[in-house]
Amino acid sequence: MVSTIRPSSILHRTPWVPPVAVAAEGSYIELESGQKLLDAVGGAAVACVGSAHPAVNKALKDQIDRVSYVYNMQLSNQPAEELATLLTEGSNGAFELCGFASGGSEAMEGVIKLARQYFHETGQPQRTNFIARELSFHGNTVATLSLAYHPTRRAPYAAILDDQHFHHVSPAYAKRFQRPEESEADYVERLRAELEAKFLALGPDTVIGFVAETVVGATTGVVPAPKGYFKAMKSVCDKYGALFILDEVMSGMGRMGTLHAWESFGDGVAPDLQAVAKGLGGGYASIGAVLMSKRIATGLRGASGIWKHGHTYQGNPLSCAAALAVQKVVASENLLENCRTQGAYLEKLLKARLQGPNVPSAPFTFDIRGGGGFWGIEFDFDCPEGATLDFRGQQFAMLLQAHALESGIVIMGMTGGANLEGTKGDVILLAPAYNIAAQEVEKIVEMFGASVDAVLEAHRV
Numbered sequence: 001m002v003s004t005i006r007p008s009s010i011l012h013r014t015p016w017v018p019p020v021a022v023a024a025e026g027s028y029i030e031l032e033s034g035q036k037l038l039d040a041v042g043g044a045a046v047a048c049v050g051s052a053h054p055a056v057n058k059a060l061k062d063q064i065d066r067v068s069y070v071y072n073m074q075l076s077n078q079p080a081e082e083l084a085t086l087l088t089e090g091s092n093g094a095f096e097l098c099g100f101a102s103g104g105s106e107a108m109e110g111v112i113k114l115a116r117q118y119f120h121e122t123g124q125p126q127r128t129n130f131i132a133r134e135l136s137f138h139g140n141t142v143a144t145l146s147l148a149y150h151p152t153r154r155a156p157y158a159a160i161l162d163d164q165h166f167h168h169v170s171p172a173y174a175k176r177f178q179r180p181e182e183s184e185a186d187y188v189e190r191l192r193a194e195l196e197a198k199f200l201a202l203g204p205d206t207v208i209g210f211v212a213e214t215v216v217g218a219t220t221g222v223v224p225a226p227k228g229y230f231k232a233m234k235s236v237c238d239k240y241g242a243l244f245i246l247d248e249v250m251s252g253m254g255r256m257g258t259l260h261a262w263e264s265f266g267d268g269v270a271p272d273l274q275a276v277a278k279g280l281g282g283g284y285a286s287i288g289a290v291l292m293s294k295r296i297a298t299g300l301r302g303a304s305g306i307w308k309h310g311h312t313y314q315g316n317p318l319s320c321a322a323a324l325a326v327q328k329v330v331a332s333e334n335l336l337e338n339c340r341t342q343g344a345y346l347e348k349l350l351k352a353r354l355q356g357p358n359v360p361s362a363p364f365t366f367d368i369r370g371g372g373g374f375w376g377i378e379f380d381f382d383c384p385e386g387a388t389l390d391f392r393g394q395q396f397a398m399l400l401q402a403h404a405l406e407s408g409i410v411i412m413g414m415t416g417g418a419n420l421e422g423t424k425g426d427v428i429l430l431a432p433a434y435n436i437a438a439q440e441v442e443k444i445v446e447m448f449g450a451s452v453d454a455v456l457e458a459h460r461v
């Protein structure tokens with residue numbers, strides 16, 4: 001049993017007290033109890049080069065010995081400067097400037113404020129509205145919860161969220177919302193027309209920008225948009241002079257098998273502004289970044305020339321040294337290629353294990369989707385075979401996550417992403433490290449498949 005009852009002075013995010021990790025190496029984590037866990041989801045799609053990578057550990061230790069902290073309003077530092085240069089000069093012209101944050105929510109707050117600052121300083125102060133999407137997640141601060149629409153995470157705070165400046169259109173989630181009579185192109189056109197109608201209803205010259213996760217993560221569980229969607233949405237932004245903004249906090253920095261998710265899953269359309277975080281520091285330090293296109297950089301350089309926003313730990317030398325080392329490891333060990341190769345292998349094995357002939361889970365495995373190192377498995381019990389199961393008021397995805405942890409594998413269960421009300425849906429998210437080996441992929445599928453079977457079996461009526 002890993003979820004032992006233990007005292008804790010932490011107000012945890014879970015109804016149970018999570019077990020305590022005491023060591024980690026590669027894709028394995030060791031608990032206080034001595035049990036070893038295989039991390040199949042990189043924590044929360046974070047640990048992209050695994051734990052205790054020697055090059056990253058060394059970079060962190062070296063940086064502690066040099067400069068551990070300086071304040072960004074007084075001094076800059078070497079790893080911050082080098083990381084910013086790497087992120088901009090390595091973007092093939094997509095990005096020209098970079099600003100740092102301490103994580104994904106902070107990066108998205110930074111994006112919201114920077115987008116507003118841009119129009120405030122470039123002669124369009126009447127632009128005050130953002131349009132984002134239902135069933136999206138952009139962070140857990142008040143502004144990012146307002147921007148996004150994660151039904152359960154925003155519910156307790158709905159009364160204090162801002163619905164004056166943050167507006168929503170439909171998600172791009174074909175498997176659930178594309179109509180049977182629609183082609184993919186028809187569906188994209190319906191979503192494009194809806195966005196344009198929203199611009200017109202708000203007043204097109206009041207819109208700051210359209211914001212989307214390139215691949216939706218924490219709400220619906222690895223949902224790429226239909227082909228042509230981002231091109232269509234950007235065309236609306238361009239038509240009315242608004243910004244096209246991508247949140248790649250979860251799906252970016254290599255997670256989809258390309259450095260930026262839009263390169264493979266976003267029609268190759270570069271955004272005006274982009275947030276990245278998780279895979280940037282790979283879990284070695286708290287860091288996020290805001291990447292700014294030439295349009296934004298030129299506008300700001302011609303105005304105040306500064307980012308009117310900041311936090312105490314922005315550009316922290318240790319965080320930047322860790323992120324720099326992680327990015328160098330990803331490049332020097334050719335990990336994006338490994339991520340694509342092992343991702344394709346994971347997909348093949350998952351499909352055979354969960355959807356193959358005479359497999360107990362096959363009737364309930366609604367969808368297996370993703371790319372690179374980011375995979376979602378959606379279960380649905382709205383089928384005749386569903387009558388043979390009774391989860392006694394509990395959610396399958398959470399039962400499965402708990403069972404998997406008990407049996408030694410870390411996965412992420414998510415619920416409520418299959419309808420707009422947030423009451424339906426069971427998804428498991430897998431996001432192994434980019435340097436995962438084929439044998440570990442096999443182990444993930446074997447352990448995960450065994451947990452699926454066991455939870456189904458335990459709830460047969």
Ligand SMILES: Cc1ncc(COP(=O)(O)O)c(C=O)c1O
Nearest residue numbers: 103104105137138139217249250
């Ligand atoms: C797309 C997206 N944006 C923002 C965030 C918030 O990031 P953080 O938890 O680092 O604040 C998340 C976290 O899962 C995310 O998936």
